[in-house]
Amino acid sequence: MERPVVVTDYDPQWPIMYEEEKAQILSVIGGKILAIEHIGSTAVPSLGGKPIIDVMVGVRRLYIAKKCIEPLATIGYEYVPQYEVSIPDRRYFRKGPPERHRHLHMIKLGSNFWESHILFRDYLRAHPETAQEYYELKKELAARFGSDSLGFTDAKSEFIESVVKKAQAKKSR
Numbered sequence: 001m002e003r004p005v006v007v008t009d010y011d012p013q014w015p016i017m018y019e020e021e022k023a024q025i026l027s028v029i030g031g032k033i034l035a036i037e038h039i040g041s042t043a044v045p046s047l048g049g050k051p052i053i054d055v056m057v058g059v060r061r062l063y064i065a066k067k068c069i070e071p072l073a074t075i076g077y078e079y080v081p082q083y084e085v086s087i088p089d090r091r092y093f094r095k096g097p098p099e100r101h102r103h104l105h106m107i108k109l110g111s112n113f114w115e116s117h118i119l120f121r122d123y124l125r126a127h128p129e130t131a132q133e134y135y136e137l138k139k140e141l142a143a144r145f146g147s148d149s150l151g152f153t154d155a156k157s158e159f160i161e162s163v164v165k166k167a168q169a170k171k172s173r
Contacts (some may be wrong), residue, residue, distance in 0.1 A: 076095045123166065
């Protein structure tokens, strides 16, 4: 049975958890990657969300992911290839449950996926009112979709795309 989508208030421990995770990741694949970023709701101060630390790792080429499977497994990450059909520009790893959820997204540095996630995060950091609006939407969607995490994610996409467009417009000025 699927677990319900849980949206929680912001936890000031999230940035600390990210830094701890970043250190572990760098210790096993630091020489293979070009950049590492904290993305998702847990990366935006005061923004509540699913209590999952999302880490985005930038690489020169996606084939590097295959060389990272074993080292990442030593720190608890599982490679999850089934999402490559729907998101071919990403290699996905996860860690946890039960107690600590971590998602690692391996992306080609500078790709559209990379840029849009950074733009979204940075826009929410700079615009707390938009972050609050996003939080309210997520709480509403969590109640509506229950344990349908794909439905929850899909329902957020229009809001996310609109914020990314605003961020792109602001950046191009």
